[in-house]
Amino acid sequence: MPDYTNYTNREMQAVSIARSVKNGQIAIVGTGLPLIGASLAKKCFAPDCILIVESGLMDCDPVEVPTSVGDCRFMAHCAVQWPNARYVGFQANEWLHGGQRMISFIGGAQIDPYGNVNSTSIGDYHHPKSRFSGSGGANGICTFVNTVVMMQHEVRRFINKIDYVTSPGWIDGPEGRERVGLPGDRGPQMVVTDRGIMKFDEETKRMYLAGYFETSSVQDIIENTGFEIDVSRAEKIEPPSPDIIRMIREEIDPGQAFIKVPAQTEH
Amino acid sequence: MSKVYTLHDAVAEFVHDGDHIAFGGFTTNRKPYAAVYEIVRQGRKDFIAEGGPAGGDWDILIGAGRVKAYINCYTANSGFTNVSRRFRNAVEKGTVLFEDYSQDVLILMFAGAALGFPYIPVRVMLGSDLVEKWGISEEERKKIDKLPDKKFIIQEDPFNPGQKLVLVPTPKLDTAIIHVQKASPDGTCRIEGDEFHDVDIAVAAKHCIVTCEELISSEEIRRDPCLNKIPGFVVDAVVHAPHGAHPSQCYNCYDYDARFLRDYDTVSKTDEDFEKFLQEWAYGPKDHFGYLNKLGAERLIKTKVVPGLGYVPKTKI
Numbered sequence: 001m002p003d004y005t006n007y008t009n010r011e012m013q014a015v016s017i018a019r020s021v022k023n024g025q026i027a028i029v030g031t032g033l034p035l036i037g038a039s040l041a042k043k044c045f046a047p048d049c050i051l052i053v054e055s056g057l058m059d060c061d062p063v064e065v066p067t068s069v070g071d072c073r074f075m076a077h078c079a080v081q082w083p084n085a086r087y088v089g090f091q092a093n094e095w096l097h098g099g100q101r102m103i104s105f106i107g108g109a110q111i112d113p114y115g116n117v118n119s120t121s122i123g124d125y126h127h128p129k130s131r132f133s134g135s136g137g138a139n140g141i142c143t144f145v146n147t148v149v150m151m152q153h154e155v156r157r158f159i160n161k162i163d164y165v166t167s168p169g170w171i172d173g174p175e176g177r178e179r180v181g182l183p184g185d186r187g188p189q190m191v192v193t194d195r196g197i198m199k200f201d202e203e204t205k206r207m208y209l210a211g212y213f214e215t216s217s218v219q220d221i222i223e224n225t226g227f228e229i230d231v232s233r234a235e236k237i238e239p240p241s242p243d244i245i246r247m248i249r250e251e252i253d254p255g256q257a258f259i260k261v262p263a264q265t266e267h
Numbered sequence: 268m269s270k271v272y273t274l275h276d277a278v279a280e281f282v283h284d285g286d287h288i289a290f291g292g293f294t295t296n297r298k299p300y301a302a303v304y305e306i307v308r309q310g311r312k313d314f315i316a317e318g319g320p321a322g323g324d325w326d327i328l329i330g331a332g333r334v335k336a337y338i339n340c341y342t343a344n345s346g347f348t349n350v351s352r353r354f355r356n357a358v359e360k361g362t363v364l365f366e367d368y369s370q371d372v373l374i375l376m377f378a379g380a381a382l383g384f385p386y387i388p389v390r391v392m393l394g395s396d397l398v399e400k401w402g403i404s405e406e407e408r409k410k411i412d413k414l415p416d417k418k419f420i421i422q423e424d425p426f427n428p429g430q431k432l433v434l435v436p437t438p439k440l441d442t443a444i445i446h447v448q449k450a451s452p453d454g455t456c457r458i459e460g461d462e463f464h465d466v467d468i469a470v471a472a473k474h475c476i477v478t479c480e481e482l483i484s485s486e487e488i489r490r491d492p493c494l495n496k497i498p499g500f501v502v503d504a505v506v507h508a509p510h511g512a513h514p515s516q517c518y519n520c521y522d523y524d525a526r527f528l529r530d531y532d533t534v535s536k537t538d539e540d541f542e543k544f545l546q547e548w549a550y551g552p553k554d555h556f557g558y559l560n561k562l563g564a565e566r567l568i569k570t571k572v573v574p575g576l577g578y579v580p581k582t583k584i
Contacts, residue, residue: 031345054370055293055320056461063576067346067584070293070320072460072516076577081461084293084320085378088371092390120367121358125400131358133350135397136320136341140371143391168394180394181431257346257584 004242004249006262009194011248012213013150014040014259015240016192017105020148021046026102028052028091028141031066032258033150034105039252044244054091054137056082065257069137094144099186106138107150110162113207113227114176115169115188115200117142117149118162125164135166142167146186153193159226170205195221197237201230211237269452270505271482274555277504278305281442281474285335287413289317289377289438289472290324291445291465292515294345295523298324299446301478301511304558307331307549315413317438318342319373319464322515323531326351327549329363330541336403336414337363338438340370346584347528352535366402366418368392372435377464380437380471388424388432398433413439440472446512447496448520450479451488454502457495460518460577466496475501478508480520508555510567521570522579524562529584 007015010033017037021027023046029038030053038051039062051060053069059079066073075081082090094102108117109132119138123129141147147167151157169188170176178184187205191198196212208230212221218231253259272280282288292298303324312333318325322344328334330353342351357363368376371391379387392398401418408414415436424430445465449457456477458465469475477497482505488495510517514527534544552558559567572578 055296055463064578064580068294068296069345070296070461070463071346072296072518072522072572072578075460075518083378083462083466084374084464085467088374088378091371095390120396125396126402127361128359131350131355133341133343134339134367135369137370139369139395139397140391143371143393164400165394165396171394177394181390182394255581255584 004245007240007245008259008262009213009215010259011245012240013037013192013194014248015244016197016237017041017148017150018045020190021049021103022100024048026050026052028054028102028104028145030069030105030107032107035065036248036253036258037105040244040248043247043251052087054087054141056084056087058082065253065255067257088140091140091144095183099146102145104141104145104147105150106141106147106167108167110157110159111149111151111191112160112162114172114205115149115191115207116162116165116171117167117169118164119166120164122163138167142169142188143182144186147188149188149191151191151193153195153221153224155224155226157226158224170200173205174203176205195224198229206230209234211235213237214239270454270499270502271452272504272506274301274305274478274506274508277476277506278302278309278311281476281503282306282311283441284311285313285315285413286441287315287317287438289319289440289443289468290321291443291463291468292324292512293320293461293463294322294341294343295347295528296516297446297463297512297518298322298515299444299478299511300324300513300515301446301508301555301558302444302476303327304549305555306333307545315411317373317440319377320370322351323528326353326535329353329357330535331545331549334363336411337365338368338373339365340368340373344528344531347525348532348535352532353541364403364407367397368435369397374464376435376437377467377471380440381467384437386434386436388434390432392419392433393431438471440468442474442476443468443472444476444478445469446478446508446517448479448517449481449483449488450477450505451483451485451499452505453485454497454499454505455485455488455495456497456502457488462496469497469501474503476504476506477502478506478511480509480511480517482507510559511555513562513567516578518577519572521567522572522582524566524570525582525584
């Protein structure tokens with residue numbers, strides 16, 4: 001009998017993503033952890049959620065884990081294959097709807113206290129120390145849709161001033177988004193890391209620690225955050241049930257495309 | 268009228284040094300690789316490249332030193348290489364001019380160009396460095412005829428005072444190159460699976476080269492016009508290039524060649540290994556069929572999709 005109690009931080013992240021999806025929501029997913037999380041949501045927490053991808057594939061139901069948002073694994077069994085531009089228009093029209101209809105997941109290399117995210121480059125933009133793939137769909141998503149940001153929790157990534165703002169968050173606080181021309185009733189809702197979950201204060205729009213995984217602690221998160229973070233509301237997050245972990249390992253990502261199963265330990 | 272060309276002749280006639288070019292497909296899906304290798308073989312260079320959702324296609328041309336200015340929104344063989352390595356290397360070393368837009372904007376630039384719009388008004392990019400920083404300065408842009416002088420202009424929406432808009436000029440493409448499942452000799456195209464932005468660039472460009480898996484008769488392709496996406500008169504050259512999207516996917520035909528994409532991840536790490544890759548896979552084979560022969564029948568057959576699934580189950584990534 002395999003051990004399903006030895007969950008990893010990555011699995012905990014996937015579970016946190018899954019818990020963030022509300023039933024009936026349209027979830028814009030990428031590949032990797034967000035897809036695992038959203039698939040888990042559909043199976044366990046939010047059976048009526050709908051998965052869409054930025055290449056134009058609508059209401060996806062992949063059997064195997066796709067590696068790209070344009071992967072044939074997403075194309076097979078989806079409801080409609082829209083041209084790319086149709087997706088972009090659909091997303092922009094989200095302006096017409098309440099901010100709660102959709103949720104999306106983005107990743108990044110750096111994040112600041114207001115949830116602005118860098119996925120473009122480290123160092124000077126014109127002569128970068130490290131260059132990444134660029135915005136992809138993230139900038140458009142962050143313009144029109146509530147987001148959950150996935151990050152590795154390290155001091156060098158959680159910093160006051162990021163090198164490049166690829167995807168706008170709450171800009172610099174209250175009214176920040178409206179001032180630059182973005183809808184103010186939506187923005188980053190949550191940051192899920194390998195140590196815990198951060199949220200944004202309703203009034204100040206600044207990031208605070210909402211919860212820490214049992215493998216981490218408040219002190220651990222303070223030490224790994226490069227800016228001052230309010231921890232007064234932090235709670236320990238319940239570990240996932242063995243049944244949820246079994247589902248990730250046996251049904252959602254059995255090929256371990258994105259989530260590696262730890263070596264089994266004897267009990 | 269037959270527009271059937273050899274790959275060599277299509278590239279020789281419709282791809283020139285300095286051209287403004289866009290490719291169809293999406294990162295690791297339906298990328299026109301056969302044409303990319305042929306462009307490398309023929310030595311064409313100095314392209315103004317509209318990347319769109321790019322992967323190894325533009326990475327190879329950047330690595331081969333053929334791109335003068337690269338308009339980027341995303342460049343990666345997702346799942347195999349997080350950031351295309353020759354692109355990354357060229358940007359970090361400063362050997363290519365580059366510009367960044369959001370993917371939404373590049374896609375709408377293609378769609379806008381296809382609709383005949385001189386520019387597109389969008390709200391995306393506001394509040395980000397995509398509007399604070401220009402990869403290619405106005406001064407530099409003025410030296411390149413095919414690039415607009417400005418990356419964008421921010422203006423107030425004339426119909427909704429107070430709302431800011433980003434106006435982005437649409438590209439004037441010289442040539443679009445797309446790979447499709449079926450085409451007939453007059454250029455009529457059928458695309459199976461998502462068309463992505465392929466129809467838009469075909470309509471927006473002065474010239475369009477189509478490579479296809481199957482060259483079918485006009486009678487056959489007109490049996491079900493509902494499935495056809497591009498009329499023949501939009502197309503300048505039709506090239507029969509089976510497996511012409513290898514190593515990327517082609518819906519209903521074949522999956523990606525995961526081993527090739529993994530190998531590409533490795534060889535694109537260094538200048539030396541990438542040069543060897545070009546020698547082996549671009550310059551070495553005389554033409555596309557030489558490339559296929561080098562891959563071998565078994566390898567190609569093993570990427571053939573399972574009907575009903577649209578991919579090869581349990582492919583090791």
